[in-house]
Amino acid sequence: MYYQTVSVLETHFMKTISLFFFLLFALQHMFAQNYVDVAKVSYSSTQINYQGQSASSRMNAFDAMFLSPLQIAPSAHLLLGGDFNLRSLELNNNATDHTFYNAMLRLGVSKVFNPKWNGYIAALPKFASDYDSNFGSSLMLGGLAMLKRVRSENLTWKVGLYGSQEAYGFFGTPILGIFYRTPDEKLTIDASLPLWADANYALNNKKTTSVGLDFIAIRRSFFMGRDNADQRYVENNEISFTPYFQYAALESKLLLRLKAGYSATDFGLYSANDNKMTAISAININDDRTRLNQDIKGGLQVKIEATIRLGVKR
Template sequence: MKKKIIQLILLILPFLCNAQEYIDLFSVNYGKSQKTTFENSFVTTLISTFQTNLTLPIVLNEKYTAITGVNFSSYNLQLFPDANNNNLYSTNLRAGLRISHGEHWSEIYLFLPKVASDYINLSNEDIYLGGLALLKYKRDENFGYSFGLYGSTEAYGLSMVPILGLYYHSPNKRFEMNFFMPNDADINYSLTDKTRIGIDFLGHGNSYKLTTDNVRSNYVENNSIDFSSYVQRSVFDNKILLRLKFGYSLNQFRVYPIDQKLDLQILALKFGDNRTRLFEDKSNTILLKIEAIYRFDLSTIKK
């Protein structure tokens, strides 16, 4: 049993990076932004966010590890001037396999279906299919990198994202860098055994179909970036991490007619984009967020 658990040291999910000796099995966070304004308007709205993530790795043998999990996220904001707030939801499933090729190299293949919309009159049209392929190299316990490709169908068409990951942990374990670009990045430093400070970056990219008068006529495309600094406190033998974040959010929520799509999106490059934008909620605002993480520390079982 101990041998199987140790194999998890090599398991790094696509939301983590390469050589770290822990797995975040569960996390939950809630955030709220300052008032943001519509384009060419004085109308303002607050943006509330909620996200929770569950990860369940299952060791099959020395070479193969099954990866399962689910992520749920939501936004609450006003998408149209002089209208009620809209709720945008996304439930993402993860199912895949990690394949180990010795001490240094491994691969991850994930099937990533999701259901994303305002969750009014849900149907199979709210289901989108995605996948990720990742090749990872672990030099030692302190350094590793990865690269791969993520693809997904969206309300606006096909999206492709090249992935580049990097992980570094100083030998004294006080300084850590964790990058999984362009999705997220984290740099932190340990002040004490229980307190860390850090800065992080989180990119949001999703699409949601909207219901107006019981009819699906539009969809919203969200591309937002959060920059935060945080203070982290560990409790319950460092198993629970509590974070208070304060930062800046670059928000972009664009509404389009449901029948207008683009040919292909690669990162910020959009091909065949002849869509007519109906409304846009776009501005830079201050962000406050609280977060709790359940972390399983693998280094303790190696002793």
């Protein structure tokens, strides 16, 4: 069964601004390379399959983000932005469509310590639920910190920590990454694992067309229903591998991508009163929860994406 998507703005997750956690996914485009993505909008449709059934359905998704770095000192910027994501799907085959929203504020500071070292830290509070009379009770806090070592004009190493409060407990992960660009600037690799990675190769000298492959891993949760004894939540896990074709317009300030690949997508339904657990990257600790819906598996994903990218000085 196919269902419809609604619109509004995007993404992510949070617990406290504990020990260097979370800013990475939004702010890493600040000093790892000589550009910053100030806005991104995407729409995707993913086939989903239900365990034990031959029938399939679709998950429709809308994601948007914006980021505005404001200079507050010669070597420091205030990082202000926001994300919104929407996911619409059937939690069980031939059941009612459910739509979940994640609205997040990005607020942080980036600092260049010297020509070799720079970094940032940020708070990322979010409201994540189906927004059914539960917006105020769906607040979750989180944060991230990133430290970067510039080895050369074309190579930067990254290390960080990310953490967030979730409906099921706490999620955290260390982050290791790299930014590398070949001297001819045709091949670019930008990775912050285990969260995401992107490889892009220009097909012409003007770099107006290119092909690439990206990897995105998402782990978050949404409260569902009113804030009472019967409240439930869904744990959303997505791992996507999507080759893409990119066209760069307006002197490479506007990037248009058409993507098609595979996305492993799951939405587990649980009672909000069930046992809590801790998740470190892909590992669950003390997970004693009882799942209330059938397992969901992913399939082919098709996505269109537009990015506004501005150049910055190193």
